[in-house]
Amino acid sequence: MSLQSTTKLMLKNLASKFGVAPIGLKYLKQILTINAELIIKEQKYESLRNKLANLSEKGLTFYYDQNHGPSFELNKGKNQNKVLICSIPKCGTYFAAEILKNRGFVDTNVQLWQDFIHDYRGQTVENKRADILPKQIDICLSESLELIQPGQFSLGHFPYSPENKKLFESFKVIYVYRNLRNSCVSMMRFADELKPESHWFLKGDWQQHQDKKIKFLEFLKIHGERYFNWINPITEWFNKPYLLSVSYEDLSGATGIPAQNTIYSKLNDFLELESSMVLDGSLATNAIKTKTMTSTGQPSNYENYWSDETEFIFKKLGFYDLNKSLGYD
Secondary structure (H helix, E strand, C coil): CCHHHHHHHHHHHHHHHHCCCCCCHHHHHHHHHHHHHHHHHHHHHHHHHHHHHHHHHCCCCCEEECCCEEECCCCCCCCCCCEEEEECCCCCHHHHHHHHHCCCCEEEEEEECCCCEEECCCCCHHHHHHCCCCCEECCCHHHHHHHCCCCEEEEECCCCCHHHHHHCCCCEEEEEECCHHHHHHHHHHHHHHCCCCCCHHHCCHHHHCCCHHHHHHHHHHHHHHHHHHHHCCHHHHCCCCCCEEEEHHHHHCCCCHHHHHHHHHHHHHHHCCCHHHCCCCHHHHHHHHCCCCCCCCCCCCHHHCCCHHHHHHHHHCCHHHHHHHCCCC
């Protein structure tokens, strides 16, 4: 029996019992509407209770805002957009983050992955560098994205997929890429600085070499395939029309002032920034100097690490063709 039929029967019985006329259809609709709204509210509260309980059970510390629900960070920026930095590893992820922070976007200090997060909240840069892999919290991307609020941003190295594309629909996604020759060198330099217990799988005999070119060549032979397989699906985001693709070279000014001005102008339009928040190339100088969790001191210059044999391995592993697809020779 339908809800309306049940309610009609109930009202008829009440009318008969107390000797009053049955309530008209108009009032019946009002009662049904109020009843439906209460049911919906109860379902929403039940859903919220379940969500908060689920986050707590995962061991995640979160803030709760009555208007926006649970979040990684309580503070919100002035901009109403939620921003996501999606990047190829060692292509300027935290460099881009510093630029956003310098214009009022709030960093969640959480790195997102497909099935978990790394939580760096409350840690200094020194602590982050000392413990590059903090406590891992198992929370899927669809859940973690819900904890980012307007005016905030987070970051990660996400493989392209139709599912991820759909998850990112409510975000302004900035895709950061770089000449893969430099990103490979930067990965080696980064791995070389890590403590033995962190990223132990990247350690090896290659570190014993003093000559930069030999050292990088051996690193590429041992770990190049692993790095290629990691970044290959991430490069598929390149130049998708629903996000903004920015190269590290343009962002940092390495390709010249005109190119840098152009990309910052595009960023301003894409992020819908007010005049007081407009991004410009002067931010790059400070961002490059800022010590971040993964910075290696100075931008990598692959020419100092390259040889003919390195170029052969680079092509053999597939990096050359992948690099070409990103617009590099």
